[in-house]
Amino acid sequence: MSVHGGALARRRFLQFVGASPLWAAPAMADGAAAPSITSAAQALNVFELQEVAARNIPPAHYGYLMTGVHDDRTVAANAAGYSRWGLRARRLVDVSRIDIGVTLFGQTFASPVALCPLSAQRAFHPDGELASARAAKARGALQMLSTVSSTSIEEVTKARGAPVWFQVYPTSDIEVAKALVRRADAAGAGAIVLTLDLLGGGMRRETMQRLARLDDRPCEACHGTPAERATQNLRRPNYQGIDTSRVRTISAPAFTWDYVSNLRAVTKSPLLVKGIMTGEDAKIALRRGADGIIVSNHGGRAEDSLIATVEALPEVVAAVGGKAPIIVDGGIRRGTDVFKAIALGADAVAIGRPYIWGLGAFGEEGVAAAMRLIDDELLEAMRQCGVTRLADLGKANIQHLV
Numbered sequence: 524m525s526v527h528g529g530a531l532a533r534r535r536f537l538q539f540v541g542a543s544p545l546w547a548a549p550a551m552a553d554g555a556a557a558p559s560i561t562s563a564a565q566a567l568n569v570f571e572l573q574e575v576a577a578r579n580i581p582p583a584h585y586g587y588l589m590t591g592v593h594d595d596r597t598v599a600a601n602a603a604g605y606s607r608w609g610l611r612a613r614r615l616v617d618v619s620r621i622d623i624g625v626t627l628f629g630q631t632f633a634s635p636v637a638l639c640p641l642s643a644q645r646a647f648h649p650d651g652e653l654a655s656a657r658a659a660k661a662r663g664a665l666q667m668l669s670t671v672s673s674t675s676i677e678e679v680t681k682a683r684g685a686p687v688w689f690q691v692y693p694t695s696d697i698e699v700a701k702a703l704v705r706r707a708d709a710a711g712a713g714a715i716v717l718t719l720d721l722l723g724g725g726m727r728r729e730t731m732q733r734l735a736r737l738d739d740r741p742c743e744a745c746h747g748t749p750a751e752r753a754t755q756n757l758r759r760p761n762y763q764g765i766d767t768s769r770v771r772t773i774s775a776p777a778f779t780w781d782y783v784s785n786l787r788a789v790t791k792s793p794l795l796v797k798g799i800m801t802g803e804d805a806k807i808a809l810r811r812g813a814d815g816i817i818v819s820n821h822g823g824r825a826e827d828s829l830i831a832t833v834e835a836l837p838e839v840v841a842a843v844g845g846k847a848p849i850i851v852d853g854g855i856r857r858g859t860d861v862f863k864a865i866a867l868g869a870d871a872v873a874i875g876r877p878y879i880w881g882l883g884a885f886g887e888e889g890v891a892a893a894m895r896l897i898d899d900e901l902l903e904a905m906r907q908c909g910v911t912r913l914a915d916l917g918k919a920n921i922q923h924l925v
Contacts, residue, residue: 597830651674819851878890
């Protein structure tokens with residue numbers, strides 16, 4: 524790409540991003556755009572990290588990060604779902620000491636905010652998952668690692684200095700999934716997270732495809748056919764040493780609930796299923812051996828349901844009945860969102876795009892800033908509502924807004 528062509532593509536990219544409903548750049552009172560921050564420490568919220576990330580990350584990679592399916596309405600629904608709940612403020616409660624720690628499967632974390640398994644993080648910053656791991660270590664946070672990460676689970680675990688949870692795509696060959704689980708167990712993974720929400724096959728991700736048109740670098744992972752992209756995924760470090768010759772796709776439309784039972788038989792680690800959106804499926808997952816549930820629609824990337832994960836959460840909580848931990852992801856941008864999710868019955872939450880905005884903006888410091896900002900906002904919400912422990916949060920602390 525020529526210098527002139529590259530500058531033109533970048534201008535077109537920023538024009539596209541500015542007109543997108545997924546863009547949330549901060550604005551000043553007179554409607555003018557706020558000036559960009561120059562360090563992670565200056566960020567007032569995760570959206571200021573997003574503004575910098577959008578300028579740093581190549582267009583095709585930013586499109587991959589931000590895309591939903593079709594016109595991105597389920598992405599928007601995830602975030603909008605939290606605006607339908609308000610906080611019930613309480614007075615004259617001693618909130619001088621607040622504990623936001625959480626314990627999951629015997630592992631203690633300093634915050635209920637975990638890092639979602641988001642693939643190929645070197646697409647957003649050269650340090651990729653290692654920067655995320657170092658930031659998670661400093662914050663005492665849970666990190667979930669994608670099967671198709673840029674860096675192996677062994678290296679990420681070393682950087683994190685503690686077990687990470689390993690996310691597994693089923694693949695069209697269950698023996699490959701079993702081999703991935705065994706590798707994760709050998710690396711000391713704290714849990715296995717099986718993604719279920721892509722089993723129906725991929726859907727058209729229009730934002731990703733449009734932004735890829737503005738980025739003419741020779742990259743099959745961005746511009747290739749589905750088969751070429753699948754081949755790229757199978758070259759990722761976590762597949763090294765595993766026979767993938769029979770794998771056609773990392774999703775597996777033909778598999779059923781037997782898949783959960785089969786993986787349950789392979790590992791003694793806690794097994795969570797990620798992608799549950801109904802009470803019926805939550806009950807089946809538990810019967811099939813799942814130890815935990817992640818309420819998720821893949822950040823709006825797996826379905827065009829228009830149903831927010833926070834809207835599905837109460838139904839799943841009722842179905843599980845306290846028998847297993849529940850984590851929810853999708854649309855969490857503020858600490859108040861975390862407060863509402865836990866009040867509705869989640870044991871923890873997970874963020875994806877916000878910490879990658881931090882990664883793309885400022886690397887490790889940006890990831891840490893994203894977590895810090897959301898934690899700080901959670902603490903503020905708890906003080907406002909007179910709650911000093913996450914265990915005390917419940918529906919009495921929130922109010923549905925008509």
